[in-house]
Amino acid sequence: xxxxxxxxxxxxxxxxxxxxxxxxxxxxxxxxxxxxxxxxxxxxxxxxxxxxxxxxxxxxxxxxxxxxxxxxxxxxxxxxxxxxxxxxxxxxxxxxxxxxxxxxxxxxxxxxxxxxxxxxxxxxxxxxxxxxxxxxxxxxxxxxxxxxxxxxxxxxxxxxxxxxxxxxxxxxxxxxxxxxxxxxxxxxxxxxxxxxxxxxxxxxxxxxxxxxxxxxxxxxxxxxxxxxxxxxxxxxxxxxxxxxxxxxxxxxxxxxxxxxxxxxxxxxxxxxxxxxxxxxxxxxxxxxxxxxxxxxxxxxxxxxxxxxxxxxxxxxxxxxxxxxxxxxxxxxxxxxxxxxxxxxxxxxxxxxxxxxxxxxxxxxxxxxxxxxxxxxxxxxxxxxxxxxxxxxxxxxxxxxxxxxxxxxxxxxxxxxxxxxxxxxxxxxxxxxxxxxxxxxxxxxxxxxxxxxxxxxxxxxxxxxxxxxxxxxxxxxxxxxxxxxxxxxxxxxxxxxxxxxxxxxxxxxxxxxxxxxxxxxxxxxxxxxxxxxxxxxxxxxxxxxxxxxxxxxxxxxxxxxxxxxxxxxxxxxxxxxxxxxxxxxxxxxxxxxxxxxxxxxxxxxxxxxx
Numbered sequence: 001x002x003x004x005x006x007x008x009x010x011x012x013x014x015x016x017x018x019x020x021x022x023x024x025x026x027x028x029x030x031x032x033x034x035x036x037x038x039x040x041x042x043x044x045x046x047x048x049x050x051x052x053x054x055x056x057x058x059x060x061x062x063x064x065x066x067x068x069x070x071x072x073x074x075x076x077x078x079x080x081x082x083x084x085x086x087x088x089x090x091x092x093x094x095x096x097x098x099x100x101x102x103x104x105x106x107x108x109x110x111x112x113x114x115x116x117x118x119x120x121x122x123x124x125x126x127x128x129x130x131x132x133x134x135x136x137x138x139x140x141x142x143x144x145x146x147x148x149x150x151x152x153x154x155x156x157x158x159x160x161x162x163x164x165x166x167x168x169x170x171x172x173x174x175x176x177x178x179x180x181x182x183x184x185x186x187x188x189x190x191x192x193x194x195x196x197x198x199x200x201x202x203x204x205x206x207x208x209x210x211x212x213x214x215x216x217x218x219x220x221x222x223x224x225x226x227x228x229x230x231x232x233x234x235x236x237x238x239x240x241x242x243x244x245x246x247x248x249x250x251x252x253x254x255x256x257x258x259x260x261x262x263x264x265x266x267x268x269x270x271x272x273x274x275x276x277x278x279x280x281x282x283x284x285x286x287x288x289x290x291x292x293x294x295x296x297x298x299x300x301x302x303x304x305x306x307x308x309x310x311x312x313x314x315x316x317x318x319x320x321x322x323x324x325x326x327x328x329x330x331x332x333x334x335x336x337x338x339x340x341x342x343x344x345x346x347x348x349x350x351x352x353x354x355x356x357x358x359x360x361x362x363x364x365x366x367x368x369x370x371x372x373x374x375x376x377x378x379x380x381x382x383x384x385x386x387x388x389x390x391x392x393x394x395x396x397x398x399x400x401x402x403x404x405x406x407x408x409x410x411x412x413x414x415x416x417x418x419x420x421x422x423x424x425x426x427x428x429x430x431x432x433x434x435x436x437x438x439x440x441x442x443x444x445x446x447x448x449x450x451x452x453x454x455x456x457x458x459x460x461x462x463x464x465x466x467x468x469x470x471x472x473x474x475x476x477x478x479x480x481x482x483x484x485x486x487x488x489x490x491x492x493x494x495x496x497x498x499x500x501x502x503x504x505x506x507x508x509x510x511x512x513x514x515x516x517x518x519x520x521x522x523x524x525x526x527x528x529x530x531x532x533x534x535x536x537x538x539x540x541x542x543x544x545x546x547x548x549x550x551x552x553x554x555x556x557x558x559x560x561x562x563x564x565x566x567x568x569x570x571x572x573x574x575x576x577x578x579x580x581x582x583x584x585x586x587x588x589x590x591x592x593x594x595x596x597x598x599x600x601x602x603x604x605x606x607x608x609x
Contacts, residue, residue: 001273005266009274013248056112058093059085066095066116069123075115234311234371235350237286239343241315242322245279249326250335253412268407272400276319283315284308294375302377310370310385313392317449318346320399327403327412328421338418345453352456364388365452391452394445401442405429426488427495435497436508439488440515440571447484451477470604478596485516485567486574486589493579500579509575513568520563562599570596 053074059081060066070076085091086102092112094102104110128138252258252275261271288308295303325338350368363369367388373380405428406412406421416424429439454476458469489508492498498508570592577588 001267001270005270006274006277009261009266009271010277013275014278056093056108056115057085057091058095058112058116059091060093060095061097064095064097066098066120069120070116072123073115073119076112076119232351233290234287234368235314235347237290238283238315238318241279241283242318242339242342245276245319246322246326246335246339247332248275249323250329250332253326256413258412259409262407262409262412268404272323272404272407276323276400280315280319283319284312287311287315291375300375300377303375306380306385307371307374310367310374310389313389313396314346314350314367316396317392317399318342320396320403321346324399324403324425327406327425328418330415330417334418349449349453349456353452365455367392391445391448395449398442398446402426402429422487423491423494426491427497430488430492430495430497433498433504433508433511436489436492437511437515440485440512441519443484443488444516444519447480450480450484454480471601474597474600474604478593478600481516482570482574482589482593482596485512485571486578486585486592488512489571489575490578490582490585498579502576502579505576505579506572509572510568512575513571514564516571517564517567520567521560566596566599 054077055075057077057079058070059079060070061081067078070078079085079091081094081096081101082091083094083101086094091102092109093100093104093116100113102109104113252261262268291303291307294300321342322339325342326335329335329338350366353363353366353369364384364387370380370385370388402425405425411421411424411428426439429435429442455473458472458476489498489512492508493500498504573592573595574585574588577591578585
């Protein structure tokens with residue numbers, strides 16, 4: 001690629017094309033994004049407290065020690081004590097001094113009492129936190145570390161600190177009791193809690209209370225509401241970007257607008273890269289601003305280059321998938337369908353694993369986990385960063401390559417259905433029988449990300465039944481892998497790149513299976529070298545179980561020879577069907593999937609016991 005020509009095309013895209021978006025639309029989009037960021041930030045910083053504002057009515061006098069806790073909680077409307085109001089149902093709670101004068105009877109009144117007790121506890125904790133003598137106010141320090149285990153979430157608390165006994169003095173309140181709390185012999189029951197939650201469990205001390213105060217009963221596992229809301233801020237701008245990007249790419253194909261660029265002395269890669277660059281820089285610029293804004297606003301404990309770099313493959317993945325969609329679609333209606341599919345699939349891939357950070361290490365399949373961990377000022381290892389970011393990056397490269405193969409006159413300006421365009425993109429890369437091996441290797445990143453998306457969508461069902469989720473995951477994996485191994489073979493037959501002889505069918509099927517096997521085992525090497533990645537690949541999923549203690553003479557055939565034979569056989573079966581007709585291809589593909597599923601299920605059940 002020529003950098004000078006690339007930058008010139010990028011400049012034209014910004015100044016003249018920009019997806020046909022006028023200044024008014026840009027202004028509206030900018031205001032919408034800013035408003036969304038502000039609202040989401042406020043929601044994340046305040047949790048869900050605004051949802052129950054003014055929900056309960058409490059009668060308490062200003063002289064009561066309960067007046068301050070009630071007035072500080074937006075869930076309560078403070079009124080003058082009135083027994084008649086309680087009888088009419090206009091007040092849920094009634095306090096005379098520090099005594100609860102009403103008896104909660106209906107569910108709302110009982111809920112109001114429970115909420116008020118929580119409010120009093122929070123008020124007492126805030127009062128203790130304001131004490132100048134922190135050692136006296138909070139003599140016990142508890143450090144919490146949330147560890148990840150396979151299958152369950154286990155919280156291990158390590159206690160450190162000291163408590164000096166003595167006469168305790170307290171001016172706190174106890175809801176529904178006799179009023180002000182009194183001191184007693186021994187140390188205070190309150191203490192400070194520092195939590196270090198691995199993964200998406202909260203988003204930094206500024207939001208989730210990395211240092212909280214209260215009694216041991218207040219200690220709860222972190223809830224990822226704030227994390228998910230703030231992480232969502234990194235994805236939403238991508239949806240605005242791909243709308244404009246997909247529009248400008250498709251507009252090049254309508255009415256032959258892109259013909260001038262095609263006949264100009266620049267390569268198709270210069271054109272694609274130049275038209276993509278402004279949108280990529282815009283997306284990364286917004287990500288950088290969000291990261292810096294969260295950091296300097298004090299909402300996160302960290303946030304720096306790692307968070308921004310981890311978003312780079314997500315931006316590329318969104319753009320590349322949209323680019324392919326724009327090359328395949330025949331109209332803006334079809335492009336809208338493709339864009340919605342891309343948004344739903346990739347957003348699920350990024351977010352659903354993050355919800356289960358405290359349950360399983362599978363969360364690292366999403367680069368967004370790296371983003372949030374960096375925002376939490378946690379250490380992100382190089383292996384975790386690579387595992388999260390390399391698959392989507394390579395997938396983006398593959399998608400850009402497939403789409404660029406159609407960026408030529410004979411493909412851009414022809415109106416064909418999306419499935420036929422997909423076949424054209426694959427057949428354009430076929431030069432000889434050896435292309436079957438090459439394409440199987442090149443499609444591995446796409447296969448991996450597709451499997452991760454499937455796992456992200458199926459994994460929430462694990463809580464219902466493990467007997468259901470394992471077959472579903474294995475079925476999804478089999479479907480994705482068999483289609484990836486055979487679809488380019490079918491494209492080669494339909495385009496005439498492969499002859500339909502039995503010999504060619506066996507050769508290209510074998511080459512496709514070998515290529516897929518070789519590329520697949522690259523991930524296995526990373527799994528064996530890095531135990532952490534091995535846990536991610538095998539824990540809960542059951543794609544390839546490798547029990548410890550298995551002799552080497554058993555491990556090598558299982559991990560090498562049998563999978564090689566499996567991929568060669570299934571790819572050859574599909575190839576022999578694809579050389580005849582579409583119906584024969586679908587039947588052969590179904591047979592290959594049955595063989596593959598039977599093998600995987602047998603391996604999982606036999607080695608998993």
